[in-house]
Amino acid sequence: MSIQTLLSTALAKRHDFLQQAEQDQTDCFRVFHGTVEGVSGLNVDRYGDTWLVQSFHQTLTDEELADVSAVLLQQADLPIVYNDRSLGHSRVLNALSPALTEIASAERVMQENGIKFSTKLRHEGQDPLLFLDMRIGREYVRAHSQDKTVLNLFSYTCGIGTAAAIGGATRVMNVDFSSFALATGKANAALNQVSNVCEFVQSDAFPALRQLAGLSVGGRRNQKLPSYPKLPQTQFDLVFLDPPRYAKSAFGIVDLINDYQGLFKPALMATKVGGTIVCCNNVAKVERQAWFDSLVRCVEKQGRSVTAHTWLDPHEDFPSFDDNHPLKIVALTLS
Numbered sequence: 001m002s003i004q005t006l007l008s009t010a011l012a013k014r015h016d017f018l019q020q021a022e023q024d025q026t027d028c029f030r031v032f033h034g035t036v037e038g039v040s041g042l043n044v045d046r047y048g049d050t051w052l053v054q055s056f057h058q059t060l061t062d063e064e065l066a067d068v069s070a071v072l073l074q075q076a077d078l079p080i081v082y083n084d085r086s087l088g089h090s091r092v093l094n095a096l097s098p099a100l101t102e103i104a105s106a107e108r109v110m111q112e113n114g115i116k117f118s119t120k121l122r123h124e125g126q127d128p129l130l131f132l133d134m135r136i137g138r139e140y141v142r143a144h145s146q147d148k149t150v151l152n153l154f155s156y157t158c159g160i161g162t163a164a165a166i167g168g169a170t171r172v173m174n175v176d177f178s179s180f181a182l183a184t185g186k187a188n189a190a191l192n193q194v195s196n197v198c199e200f201v202q203s204d205a206f207p208a209l210r211q212l213a214g215l216s217v218g219g220r221r222n223q224k225l226p227s228y229p230k231l232p233q234t235q236f237d238l239v240f241l242d243p244p245r246y247a248k249s250a251f252g253i254v255d256l257i258n259d260y261q262g263l264f265k266p267a268l269m270a271t272k273v274g275g276t277i278v279c280c281n282n283v284a285k286v287e288r289q290a291w292f293d294s295l296v297r298c299v300e301k302q303g304r305s306v307t308a309h310t311w312l313d314p315h316e317d318f319p320s321f322d323d324n325h326p327l328k329i330v331a332l333t334l335s
Contacts, residue, residue, distance in 0.1 A: 004067040006038040025114040030317040048110030051080040116191040133314045142167035148237035158185025165194035206251035213269035223250040235272045242280040284326035308333040
């Protein structure tokens with residue numbers, strides 16, 4: 001089946017979703033999730049007033065890109081940016097025309113459920129500043145933050161933190177190692193007039209979490225520890241934990257396959273009794289129930305219990321095989 005046909009079919013399936021998105025003041029979403037919808041590694045998204053086409057496995061030919069563009073322009077007459085990221089390092093490989101280069105590198109504003117977010121389709125990092133499959137997480141946090149204190153770990157551009165502040169949080173602490181990501185987070189807070197509620201802590205997550213949990217910072221054996229912000233022991237009503245698949249620093253190793261508990265334990269210690277911790281794991285090979293069971297065991301080892309839990313599945317613009325989403329999100333209420 002041709003790319004044109006597959007993309008047209010995906011758009012037709014999203015007819016009701018796209019109508020609802022317009023009513024909800026949402027203009028950023030996925031219209032083609034290629035791994036499930038017929039072209040592995042090809043994703044097509046709308047980011048505000050621009051279409052973004054990205055290939056992760058194989059470069060699109062000029063003819064294929066023209067076919068995709070024809071369908072998209074029928075849907076909405078917007079500029080189309082193509083990012084070829086088909087090499088292993090996922091960096092953008094292809095050049096654009098001067099006009100499209102200006103569009104792709106400019107800061108633009110889009111909306112999700114009426115919340116304004118800054119985006120840039122090409123910049124010093126790799127991704128366009130807001131992960132669209134995390135929309136369900138931002139919706140959950142917004143709906144459960146009224147009069148709450150919120151800790152947003154691995155905050156990236158602080159979409160979760162911004163949603164919490166708009167949802168009525170009294171305090172939001174965003175923690176991320178990247179000054180670039182936090183600068184966008186500050187811009188998002190300003191766009192939505194919630195800067196007074198949001199804090200931005202540039203720090204490795206390990207020392208930040210361990211201090212908040214009342215643990216010694218420690219570090220990996222024979223590693224000299226760099227400086228880090230000093231934080232007092234603090235517990236929060238709502239903690240959001242969304243680590244990358246794998247990362248290594250002098251303070252510790254993030255490993256979502258083999259050691260999620262290394263981050264989860266201090267995060268739950270920083271969660272108040274009666275509070276909620278939202279856990280995310282984006283590794284497809286991690287089995288959902290086994291991961292959930294390991295979280296419950298970790299909670300019980302700390303002498304606490306999970307009194308309620310809610311699974312948060314990505315919206316229908318991110319279809320999955322047999323409803324088994326690679327991105328797993330569960331909200332745990334803790335006693």
